[in-house]
Amino acid sequence: MTAANAALQDELQDRASKRKAVLSPGARFREASTIYLAKIEAKREDSTHALYEQWLKTVILPTLGELRLRECDVAQMDAFFSDLEQRGYAANTRRVLRAVVKGVLQQAVLHHAIASNPVPELEQIESPKGQAIARPRGLTLEERRRFLTWMDGGCVEKVCTCEDPKVCHMQRVARGADLPDLIRFGLGTGLRISEICGLRVRDLDLDGVPVVADDDIRLVQVVTMAGNMAWVRGKGLVRHSGKTAAALRVIPLPEFVATRLTARLHGDEDPNQPLFAAGGADGQPTFRWPSNVRRSVRAVRTEVGLDWMTPHTWRRTYATILDDEMGFTDRMKADLMGQARFLKDSYVSRGELHPDAAVVLDAALR
Numbered sequence: 001m002t003a004a005n006a007a008l009q010d011e012l013q014d015r016a017s018k019r020k021a022v023l024s025p026g027a028r029f030r031e032a033s034t035i036y037l038a039k040i041e042a043k044r045e046d047s048t049h050a051l052y053e054q055w056l057k058t059v060i061l062p063t064l065g066e067l068r069l070r071e072c073d074v075a076q077m078d079a080f081f082s083d084l085e086q087r088g089y090a091a092n093t094r095r096v097l098r099a100v101v102k103g104v105l106q107q108a109v110l111h112h113a114i115a116s117n118p119v120p121e122l123e124q125i126e127s128p129k130g131q132a133i134a135r136p137r138g139l140t141l142e143e144r145r146r147f148l149t150w151m152d153g154g155c156v157e158k159v160c161t162c163e164d165p166k167v168c169h170m171q172r173v174a175r176g177a178d179l180p181d182l183i184r185f186g187l188g189t190g191l192r193i194s195e196i197c198g199l200r201v202r203d204l205d206l207d208g209v210p211v212v213a214d215d216d217i218r219l220v221q222v223v224t225m226a227g228n229m230a231w232v233r234g235k236g237l238v239r240h241s242g243k244t245a246a247a248l249r250v251i252p253l254p255e256f257v258a259t260r261l262t263a264r265l266h267g268d269e270d271p272n273q274p275l276f277a278a279g280g281a282d283g284q285p286t287f288r289w290p291s292n293v294r295r296s297v298r299a300v301r302t303e304v305g306l307d308w309m310t311p312h313t314w315r316r317t318y319a320t321i322l323d324d325e326m327g328f329t330d331r332m333k334a335d336l337m338g339q340a341r342f343l344k345d346s347y348v349s350r351g352e353l354h355p356d357a358a359v360v361l362d363a364a365l366r
Contacts, residue, residue, distance in 0.1 A: 023111035025070040047230035074118040138317035177296035188257035190318030193311035194228040202271035254362035
């Protein structure tokens with residue numbers, strides 16, 4: 001009798017779960033993707049939702065959208081990702097697409113439309129055999145000095161008296177885009193360009209925070225990374241907080257960066273004003289678009305023979321300087337870079353302020 005009651009209860013629970021389910025084995029992949037995107041929109045940043053929605057619309061749904069969920073087996077998924085590789089999609093892109101497909105099919109599992117998710121059964125995504133892996137490249141000491149010297153050159157008067165007016169014009173373009181200060185800030189803090197554009201005046205502490213070092217208390221000037229800028233479909237440029245706890249961090253400022261910031265700020269700015277503001281249509285300061293900074297960099301980099309440089313190069317340069325300094329542990333580097341791990345370090349606590357980094361960077365970049 002007990003066994004019969006247990007079987008009856010199991011049957012009732014199974015029927016109840018099926019009544020609650022929105023998806024059935026005959027539902028299409030497209031329907032499951034709608035549920036998945038709704039959950040992403042509720043739990044993740046707008047930029048993540050926009051990215052996943054774009055990948056679904058342009059790449060995934062045109063192929064998988066009309067498949068019945070019962071048809072989404074390992075063979076179908078393997079064929080889909082093999083086709084992406086043949087079409088030239090990079091390994092990292094395919095990994096993102098795989099995560100999205102896995103998330104969609106997990107909704108089918110939760111709704112009892114399929115017994116298990118086929119995506120984890122697929123082979124690991126790897127780069128094609130023989131494909132050269134691009135090595136990270138930062139600016140050398142000579143390149144840094146040459147680039148910064150070039151940006152500081154040129155006429156400051158309206159009438160050009162330089163030997164080469166074209167070069168002088170490009171130097172004016174660099175200054176008009178705030179590149180001399182912005183690039184120094186990127187080199188001295190290692191922030192991503194979206195993070196730099198999202199900084200406000202209030203995120204700076206140029207008076208310094210007290211830090212105990214070598215049995216002495218000293219004031220360290222810092223910047224708090226508390227947000228970044230991202231473009232979101234339907235909303236435009238949006239400022240939001242970092243996606244992870246590691247992304248929200250306090251970074252010591254090298255003296256050469258703090259000096260430039262002190263010179264540009266008058267003390268009467270609105271605390272919520274962007275640190276590297278652009279002029280808005282109404283004449284008021286507004287957050288700068290990261291894409292506009294990249295465009296400005298592309299416009300001037302050829303003048304100093306750095307055609308390959310992007311704003312992310314400044315972050316690699318920062319990381320290289322830290323990595324060359326033997327006094328910093330991998331945990332310290334991860335803290336400063338805003339990453340969950342740096343090199344082999346994955347499991348220790350992080351998020352501390354490391355003031356000695358400012359001294360090292362000041363010596364390397366001044």
